[in-house]
Amino acid sequence: MDRRLSAGAPEPRVPPTGRGHWRLRIAMVVAVIGLHLLLMREIGQGMIDFGADSAMPPRMEVTFARDMEISVPPEVAAPLAAPVVEPPPPAPLAPTPVEPAASSPKRAPKPPREAASAVAAMPEPVPAAVPEPAPPPVAAEPPAPKVLADLSPSTTPSPVAPAAAAEPFAWPASTRITYELTGNYRGEVHGDAKVEWVRQGARYQVHLDVTVGPSFAPVYSRRMSSEGQLTESGLSPERYDEDSKVAFRDRRRAHMTFEPDEVVLNNGNRVERMPGVQDTASQFVQMSYLFTRQPGLLKPGRTVEIALALPRRQSLWIYDVREVETIYTSFGELDTVRLQPRREARKGDDLTAEVWFAPSLRYLPVRIRIRQDEDTYLDLLIERKPQLAN
Numbered sequence: 001m002d003r004r005l006s007a008g009a010p011e012p013r014v015p016p017t018g019r020g021h022w023r024l025r026i027a028m029v030v031a032v033i034g035l036h037l038l039l040m041r042e043i044g045q046g047m048i049d050f051g052a053d054s055a056m057p058p059r060m061e062v063t064f065a066r067d068m069e070i071s072v073p074p075e076v077a078a079p080l081a082a083p084v085v086e087p088p089p090p091a092p093l094a095p096t097p098v099e100p101a102a103s104s105p106k107r108a109p110k111p112p113r114e115a116a117s118a119v120a121a122m123p124e125p126v127p128a129a130v131p132e133p134a135p136p137p138v139a140a141e142p143p144a145p146k147v148l149a150d151l152s153p154s155t156t157p158s159p160v161a162p163a164a165a166a167e168p169f170a171w172p173a174s175t176r177i178t179y180e181l182t183g184n185y186r187g188e189v190h191g192d193a194k195v196e197w198v199r200q201g202a203r204y205q206v207h208l209d210v211t212v213g214p215s216f217a218p219v220y221s222r223r224m225s226s227e228g229q230l231t232e233s234g235l236s237p238e239r240y241d242e243d244s245k246v247a248f249r250d251r252r253r254a255h256m257t258f259e260p261d262e263v264v265l266n267n268g269n270r271v272e273r274m275p276g277v278q279d280t281a282s283q284f285v286q287m288s289y290l291f292t293r294q295p296g297l298l299k300p301g302r303t304v305e306i307a308l309a310l311p312r313r314q315s316l317w318i319y320d321v322r323e324v325e326t327i328y329t330s331f332g333e334l335d336t337v338r339l340q341p342r343r344e345a346r347k348g349d350d351l352t353a354e355v356w357f358a359p360s361l362r363y364l365p366v367r368i369r370i371r372q373d374e375d376t377y378l379d380l381l382i383e384r385k386p387q388l389a390n
Contacts, residue, residue: 055241055253056223056225056241056243057205057225057227057239057241059198059205059207059225060174060198060199060200060203060205062174062198062389063389063390064174064175064176064387064388064389065387065388065389065390066387066388066390067385067386067387067388068175068361068362068385068386068387068388069385070332070334070360070361070385071360072359073292073295073359073360073362073363169292171199171230172197172362172388173199173388173389173390174196174197174198174199174388174389175196175197175364175386175387175388175389176194176195176196176197176386176387177194177195177196177364177365177366177382177386177387178192178193178194178382178383178384178387179192179193179194179195179368179380179381179382179383180192180380180381180382180383181193181210181211181212181378181379181380182378182379182381183212183376183377183378183379184375184376184377185212185220185376185378186376189212189213189219189378190212190213191210191211191212191213191218191220192211192215192383193208193209193210193211193380194207194208194209195207195208195281195284195365196209197285198389199230202229202230203227203228203229203230204226204227204228204229204230204235204285205225205226205227206225206226206227206235206281206282206284206285207223207224207225207226207281208223208224208225208280208284209221209222209223209224210222210223210378210380212378213247217247218245218247219246219247220244220245220246220247221244221245222242222243222244222245223241223242223243223244224240224241224242224243224279224280224281225240225241225242225281226239226240226278226280226281226282227239227240228258228282233276234276234286234289234290235278235282235285235286235289236258237258237277237278237279237282237309238257238258239255239256239257239258240254240255240256240258240279240280240281240282240309241253241254241255242254242255242280242311254266254311255311256279256311258273258277258279258309259273260273261273263277263309263314265309265311265312265313265314266311266312267311267312271309271313271314274307274309274314274316275307276306276307277307277308277309277314278306278307278308278309279308279309279310280308280310283306284355284365286306287304287306287339287355287357287363287365288357288362288363288364288365290304291357291359291363292362292363295359297321298321298337298357298359299321300321300322300323300324300337301321302321303318303319303320303321304318304319304321304339305317305318305319306319310350312350313350317341318341318342318343319339319340319341319342320339320340320341320342321337321338321339322337322338322339322340323338324336324337325337325338325356327356327366327367329366329381329382330383331384331385334358334360334361334366335358335359335360336356336357336358336366336367337356337357337359338354338355338356339354339355339356339357340354341353341354351370351371351372352370352371353368353369353370353371354368354369354371355367355368355369356368361385361386364386366382367379367380367381367382368380
């Protein structure tokens with residue numbers, strides 16, 4: 001019986017010996033060392049990131065405590081900078097005096113048949129009683145002119161309501177917009193994004209943060225910050241900072257400085273500052289400002305032009321205003337107007353942004369589609385009502 005049990009039992013495994021055994025062990029050791037080095041690199045990069053935040057401009061601290069309610073946008077008085085007066089309507093023609101029968105036929109046009117008898121029945125006018133033409137200032141006095149403001153370069157603004165019937169413009173309180181992110185980057189991607197508009201007195205900051213993948217281990221992240229002054233023409237950037245990180249790659253930085261007459265690009269080149277120029281982060285808030293003051297700019301079929309300084313170049317961007325579209329969000333339907341850039345997205349070129357603005361949410365961008373090329377894009381859709389600071 002013992003023999004039968006022993007015969008049926010499996011033989012003990014003998015550890016491999018020879019060259020194959022040592023090759024396996026060496027491969028495992030190399031793999032473990034490589035994994036440790038990778039983890040140490042990421043941990044070290046993370047420690048560097050804490051210092052990286054200090055290189056970005058310090059953010060203005062605010063507390064977002066309430067939600068923005070959907071409402072009809074109020075009429076706002078247009079700014080008085082660079083006024084353009086509409087031409088007055090043509091003055092009404094003074095009535096042609098009736099000439100005596102002996103008058104020259106060149107000065108008396110032939111009356112219509114219906115008026116012939118009436119003219120014939122009229123008594124011969126006395127020369128002293130002939131009415132004199134009305135003085136030009138009285139006859140040609142036009143109504144009060146409407147003042148238009150040239151707020152965007154090369155863009156003809158639309159008439160706005162008279163200042164007496166419109167509210168004076170006031171910069172909105174600090175606002176945060178949170179987006180759900182979807183898109184495609186070598187496959188379907190998910191994440192989140194937010195835009196924060198913060199102001200203190202006459203100074204502002206705009207922050208645009210994009211994260212692809214889980215927040216604790218993002219595959220891609222980018223932080224964009226704009227800082228500057230608030231003026232009668234809108235936002236006037238003074239500096240722009242950009243921080244990008246792709247998993248397992250080195251961090252990339254970009255910085256621009258806006259001087260009164262020049263823009264210093266990321267590579268140090270100086271270019272002449274274009275009127276009304278914006279940066280990647282400030283452009284969306286500037287557009288909201290323009291549309292709040294001049295809603296006619298969003299009429300379908302029109303174009304909106306904005307000077308944009310990117311880390312590598314400065315140029316004029318043209319957007320076509322498309323038809324009104326309804327966007328479905330977690331808090332209801334929103335009527336929006338879409339702005340489509342004429343510049344096509346091409347690989348290796350600047351990113352393009354297609355934007356949907358909602359008049360019922362103070363013309364804020366509720367959807368932004370950022371394209372790198374036809375197959376690579378990020379789609380940001382507003383996730384909740386915008387949050388306002390106290």
